[in-house]
Structures are given as structure tokens and as C-alpha cells.
Amino acid sequence: MKSINDYKGGPSTLCTGCGHDSVTQHITKAFFEAGVDPSTVAKISGIGCSSKTTAYFMNTAHGFNSIHGRMASIATGAKLANRNLLMIGISGDGDTASIGLSGFIHLIRRNLPMIYIVENNGVYGLTKGQFSATADKDVLFKRANKQNQFQNLDVCQLAIDTGCEFVARSFSGDGKQLVPLIKAAIFHPGTAVIDVVSPCITYANHDGSTKSYDYVKEHNVRLQEFGLILEHSPITADYEEGESIEISLSDGARIRLRKPLPNELDIQSRRSALNALADAREQGQILTGLLYCSPRSEPLTEILKLPKTPLRDLNREQLAPSSQAFEHILNHFR
Numbered sequence: 001m002k003s004i005n006d007y008k009g010g011p012s013t014l015c016t017g018c019g020h021d022s023v024t025q026h027i028t029k030a031f032f033e034a035g036v037d038p039s040t041v042a043k044i045s046g047i048g049c050s051s052k053t054t055a056y057f058m059n060t061a062h063g064f065n066s067i068h069g070r071m072a073s074i075a076t077g078a079k080l081a082n083r084n085l086l087m088i089g090i091s092g093d094g095d096t097a098s099i100g101l102s103g104f105i106h107l108i109r110r111n112l113p114m115i116y117i118v119e120n121n122g123v124y125g126l127t128k129g130q131f132s133a134t135a136d137k138d139v140l141f142k143r144a145n146k147q148n149q150f151q152n153l154d155v156c157q158l159a160i161d162t163g164c165e166f167v168a169r170s171f172s173g174d175g176k177q178l179v180p181l182i183k184a185a186i187f188h189p190g191t192a193v194i195d196v197v198s199p200c201i202t203y204a205n206h207d208g209s210t211k212s213y214d215y216v217k218e219h220n221v222r223l224q225e226f227g228l229i230l231e232h233s234p235i236t237a238d239y240e241e242g243e244s245i246e247i248s249l250s251d252g253a254r255i256r257l258r259k260p261l262p263n264e265l266d267i268q269s270r271r272s273a274l275n276a277l278a279d280a281r282e283q284g285q286i287l288t289g290l291l292y293c294s295p296r297s298e299p300l301t302e303i304l305k306l307p308k309t310p311l312r313d314l315n316r317e318q319l320a321p322s323s324q325a326f327e328h329i330l331n332h333f334r
């Protein structure tokens with residue numbers, strides 16, 4: 001029987017109070033509560049303070065801290081080589097929305113089975129606080145007394161538009177919301193994107209920043225309360241019929257949602273999610289919760305009809321066609 005200590009990693013070297021460290025704690029708790037065996041997990045990241053955090057949880061899992069903006073390619077290769085790995089990627093807003101944008105979009109298009117967490121602080125924290133592509137226009141970089149001149153990208157909007165079938169936003173300071181979201185993402189068969197606003201205490205936690213602790217607390221609109229129900233877990237009395245909806249994930253797991261504001265968002269409609277994001281943006285609000293989830297999702301491993309045995313376990317004869325089979329294939333083109 002494992003304890004939560006089996007899900008911990010090395011000590012953090014990030015600044016005290018960094019939002020990323022809270023996300024690490026929520027990931028640790030979610031994987032423990034979901035009963036995932038850490039030895040089946042692969043933690044992938046790029047470069048950045050956020051990308052360093054894979055070292056701070058599940059130290060018995062596999063891990064690959066890759067290069068800046070290239071997490072998506074490494075993750076795709078690893079999953080295709082060993083489809084039995086449960087992939088979790090931790091990236092930053094720079095790593096994903098600036099240098100890594102093309103990889104992010106193509107990973108989603110292909111529906112790579114993976115939990116993709118963006119620890120979004122609006123800055124390049126590791127290289128001393130330059131604005132990233134998710135920094136809101138006109139926000140202040142206090143140290144240089146400069147405002148951001150450029151429009152920002154919204155990670156969730158991009159993910160929904162690109163066809164992602166599980167898209168959520170949360171806040172590093174809200175474990176009550178983030179832990180069940182991560183647990184639900186574990187059971188989603190395809191790419192599950194969670195954009196987590198994670199304030200950078202050193203470069204983006206001042207008045208005038210839209211990714212500060214105070215701003216998020218004041219402007220956070222939580223979309224719904226929800227929990228994950230595993231196949232055999234009892235249904236709690238918290239949720240009353242008529243007030244809730246259920247969505248099935250793989251392995252018999254279900255997400256149960258209770259909407260405090262009826263009809264505000266239909267999480268099975270992309271259009272509804274995009275409208276809600278646009279409205280929130282106009283009002284300077286940050287919508288958190290599950291934004292979009294499709295009950296059907298065909299992951300890359302199924303699209304490619306990969307054999308159930310991981311490719312890395314097949315021998316040369318099984319992987320390479322015989323000269324006879326090769327000739328047969330060539331004949332199709334003659």
C-alpha cells in the first residue's frame with residue numbers, strides 16, 4: 001500500500017511562494033488519490049522554472065527534461081515507443097505559447113494521450129521576467145517600468161479551437177478545484193490541457209499584473225463544482241439529481257459536475273466554451289474550471305492503430321516487414 005510520500009520528489013529550488021510549487025503539491029495529491037503507480041508514469045518538460053518542477057514530484061517515475069519549447073516532440077516520441085506510459089507534461093507559458101507554440105498545436109491536433117499542464121505566470125520566470133505570449137496587453141513589468149505592447153494568446157482558447165477534447169483552467173492556489181481536474185485528466189483518453197494561472201512571486205506579483213495572487217483571487221469566476229467518480233466509488237450525497245450532469249471518461253470513471261449558475265456554460269459545446277472565454281476576457285475575469293470536455297475522444301494510439309504491445313517490446317522481425325511483405329506493398333504502387 002503506497003503512501004503520499006511515494007509520490008514526492010526532490011526539494012524545490014524555486015523562490016519561496018512560487019505558484020509552481022503549489023501545483024507540484026496538487027499533482028502529487030491527485031496521482032496519489034487516483035492510485036496511479038508512479039513507475040508507469042513519464043514526466044516530460046521543456047526548459048523554465050515550470051519545466052524544472054517535474055523533479056519535485058514522483059521521483060520513481062520516468063522523466064525527461066528536454067529543451068525549450070520541444071516538450072511536445074519528445075512526448076510524442078516517448079508515447080509512440082511505449083504506449084503503456086501515462087504521460088504528464090509540465091510546461092510554462094513561454095515554453096508552450098512562445099517558442100513551443102507549433103509543437104503544442106500539433107500535439108493537440110494528433111490527440112496525443114497526455115496530461116498537459118501549463119504553469120502560466122505570463123513571464124519567462126527563469127530568464128528574469130520578460131513578457132511571454134500570454135502576458136496581457138498593457139500589463140506592467142514593474143522592474144523596468146515597461147508595459148506589454150502586444151496582444152496575448154489564450155492557451156485554453158487555442159486548445160479548444162485546435163480540437164482538444166479536455167480543456168480546463170485553474171489557479172495554483174485552488175487545490176480544491178485543481179486536484180479533481182488533474183484526476184479527471186488522468187482518465188481522459190486523449191490530450192488533456194490544464195492551464196494553471198501560477199503567479200511568479202518575483203517578477204509578476206505586483207499591482208498592474210493580471211497574473212498576481214491578488215488579481216486572480218479578485219477576478220476568478222469558478223464555473224462549477226465537480227468531482228471524479230471512479231468505477232467503484234460510492235456516489236456522494238453532495239450532488240442532487242437535476243442539478244448535476246455526468247460525463248463518462250475511460251475505464252468507467254465519470255466526472256460529475258454541479259453548476260452553481262445554470263445554463264452558463266455547456267461543457268460539451270466548444271462554441272459555448274469559446275463564448276464564455278470571450279465574455280470573461282471583455283470583463284477582465286478569469287474563468288476557472290472545466291471549460292470543454294468531449295465524451296468521445298480517439299487518441300493518437302488508436303488513430304495510428306498501434307499494436308497493444310508497445311513498439312519498444314517488439315523485435316526486429318515484428319517491426320520490419322519481410323521482403324515478401326515489402327514486395328507486396330510495392331506492388332500496390334506499380
Ligand SMILES: Cc1ncc(C[n+]2csc(CCOP(=O)(O)OP(=O)(O)O)c2C)c(N)n1
Pocket residue numbers: 047048049050051068091092093094095096119121123124125126127132
Ligand atoms: C532555444 C532556447 N531559447 C531560449 C532559452 C532561454 N530560456 C530558458 S527558460 C526561458 C523562458 C521560460 O519561460 P516559461 O516557459 O514561461 O517558464 P517559467 O520560467 O516562467 O516557469 C527562456 C527564454 C533557452 N533555454 N533555449
Ligand SMILES: [Mg+2]
Pocket residue numbers: 048092093094119120121122123124125132
Ligand atoms: Mg512563465
